[in-house]
Amino acid sequence: MTGKTGTTGTTGATAAAGIHVRDLRKDFPVRDKGLFGPRSTKRAVDGLDLDIPAGRITGLLGLNGAGKTTTIKILATLLRPSSGTVRVDGLDTVADARAVRRRINLIAGGERMVYTRMTGRENLWYFGQLYDVPKAELRTRIDELLDLVGLTDAADTMVERYSRGMTQRLAIARGLVNRPAYLLLDEPTLGLDAPIARDLRRVVAELAAAGTGVLLTSHYLTEVEELCGHVYVISEGRHLAQGSPAELKAATGSHRTVRVTVTNPGERTAAVAARFGATREPLPGGGEAIVLRHPDDVAGPLAAAIVEAGGSIGGLEIAEASLEDAILRLADGTAVPAPEAAMAG
Known part of the structure; x- marks a missing residue:
């Protein structure tokens, strides 16, 4: 691309x-101020x-x-x-x-x-x-x-x-x-x-x-x-x-999201999050969520590393990348092109 x-x-x-x-271009005539206002054009399709x-x-x-x-x-x-x-x-x-x-x-x-x-x-x-x-x-x-x-x-x-x-x-x-x-x-x-x-x-x-x-x-x-x-x-x-x-x-950076709930977070589980490039979100009751957005299936390796570091997992959620998110990010200008796509241009 x-x-x-x-x-x-x-x-x-x-x-x-x-x-x-x-x-391809298509313009439609419009009136700016009601039925008898000045006529202008609105471009619906632009090149x-x-x-x-x-x-x-x-x-x-x-x-x-x-x-x-x-x-x-x-x-x-x-x-x-x-x-x-x-x-x-x-x-x-x-x-x-x-x-x-x-x-x-x-x-x-x-x-x-x-x-x-x-x-x-x-x-x-x-x-x-x-x-x-x-x-x-x-x-x-x-x-x-x-x-x-x-x-x-x-x-x-x-x-x-x-x-x-x-x-x-x-x-x-x-x-x-x-x-x-x-x-x-x-x-x-x-x-x-x-x-x-x-x-x-x-x-x-x-x-x-x-x-x-x-x-x-x-x-x-x-x-x-x-x-x-x-x-x-x-x-x-x-x-x-x-x-x-x-x-x-x-x-557009619309990757799948892995969310692991850790009931007993500590320094070692924090180190795992840092190694994977994940973010940490505090939860009520002293737990935290370790959240990682990535194009590959990393749920298994992330969960295994948390357990190996002594963490207790209270929940694991995986949300697939959304095409809707990609469209919205493109439309509002917040899309971040992948390096390989940028080089392709």
Whole structure:
């Protein structure tokens, strides 16, 4: 990883295959003082470079307002960029929008992406024709998708009678109706029951394994860690970092935390803490916690050394490194790049 924080960088020349975003910017007009106030612009996306290759799930992360949804809508041809380029297998999303739409699809949680006064089956038939799916293939495809999202029994029910979860499941089926080469997922599991969310993650992983390129935004960071091989982190529309989840955690100092409670601390256990580079926290009743943050699994060696030094262990807790911590540290500027990442820049 290389770049702005010592952990990231942008890719150089790339082949046409894949989605390639270069110097992307998007400005929105705003009025500063109410309806009749002076007009200005707000920049939601500011110079982004992204690469979404086929056969990989790529994450796009950031705090609320970072520009993730705006970016995805530009990639989906729903918004035009103010400047910069987006190419899908060499096709420009503005000049070749119709051809691009045949190759992509979007699933967005929390947004109504189906028609409520049509049945589930009618929705899939309608959207399938928009994507020019041959009718004979579409009939079979609809049955497959309804089964996939667990809506076979509700296929001929009006969507206005669906629950929120059922509507979102239908939106997932709609997003897969054209067998997209690239799938854009904006909070796709928002509001889904746990079993359906798990099934969607399985389907997305299988699609990527079969060659589909996927871009995922999600506030469920365990979902990102499970699925994404590569992650971009943005803030206020700008690029902050990129790398695998493990690389981002390591590069920002987001290591696993080992906390050992010692009931009878003394000079010898203090010496152990100093040798391991751990901190000591006094506890009520005369005990203390020896706390060590480290990228490796050091709980066993630390506990063994404390016992060897005559310490009595009252508790041992291990907290794995958090991708959320890494994102927050990148966003607020407190990230400390790992030495190897800094040298890579």
